[in-house]
Amino acid sequence: MISRHERAAFNDASRGEENQPLLREEQQASMQQSGSAIEAKKESFWDGVPLLGGIVKLYDKYDATFLTMLGMQYFNQGTKVLVYLASADLFKAYYHLSPG
Numbered sequence: 820m821i822s823r824h825e826r827a828a829f830n831d832a833s834r835g836e837e838n839q840p841l842l843r844e845e846q847q848a849s850m851q852q853s854g855s856a857i858e859a860k861k862e863s864f865w866d867g868v869p870l871l872g873g874i875v876k877l878y879d880k881y882d883a884t885f886l887t888m889l890g891m892q893y894f895n896q897g898t899k900v901l902v903y904l905a906s907a908d909l910f911k912a913y914y915h916l917s918p919g
Contacts, residue, residue, distance in 0.1 A: 910916045
């Protein structure tokens with residue numbers, strides 16, 4: 820989350836005001852350091868869990884709604900194929916008919 824001071828610096832920069840350039844440079848440097856520290860913590864926490872770590876990285880990179888809907892579509896398609904294969908096996912094994 821953006822702090823009050825960072826938001827004020829952003830608002831000043833967006834208006835084109837350059838009253839305190841040294842302070843802004845220090846703030847940017849501290850923001851970069853804190854951001855990389857947070858990312859390092861997040862990566863080191865999920866390193867031991869490959870599957871969940873990959874999912875978390877995907878959710879960090881892409882929109883959560885898109886990924887959720889993509890997963891639901893994969894689940895839906897997989898269920899449809901499972902029902903089709905089960906019915907084809909039923910026709911072949913139980914009714915002794917061609918499944919095609």
